[in-house]
Amino acid sequence: MATLKEQLWDPVAGFGVTFRTMFRKVVTEQYPEQKEPTAPRFHGRHQLNRWPDGLEKCVGCELCAWACPADAIYVEGASNTEDDRFSPGERYGRVYQINYLRCILCGLCIEACPTRALTMTNEYELADNNRADLIYEKQDLLAPLLPGMEQPPHPMRLGADEGDYYRGTLRRQDPQEPQGGTES
């Protein structure tokens, strides 16, 4: 048999959290109308980076695909030729796909990449209404062409061979242009 205290006080105490919360500042975020910035190192959509002349950093080595625990990356490499060059080295990524139905955004692939071709952006809106559109192709992942960059294929503009690119001894075209690559 419940005591008088239990009958009168306990229901009030049970609503204590509710009453306290009613008078606190509301923290609801008005997404998607207002987007809050993520933490700077948030793991979002991937990006395939370029060198400052527009050539691609990916060499089609597949190390990212082998590192992926979710088997979310598919790469097919191909050989560059002097007339058909997409990256400074011998090889480039002809096919590059990331399946965002599988990806868990762990970042192991970007750790495995030897050329820093693959990095991750802060973009987190990776939803769609069909499965096919969540398999991102190379053109969906490539970094945009910035001023001074040229759409591949084209010859190496910044050095005599790929060693100039990878050793960080790129010839500057524009004194304002940063050396190295374009990454996010």
Ligand code: SF4
């Ligand atoms: S972030 Fe992780 S799960 Fe996604 S593609 Fe890279 S290694 Fe695979």
Ligand code: SF4
């Ligand atoms: S993104 Fe990096 S690890 Fe993946 S195939 Fe290209 S160069 Fe190799």
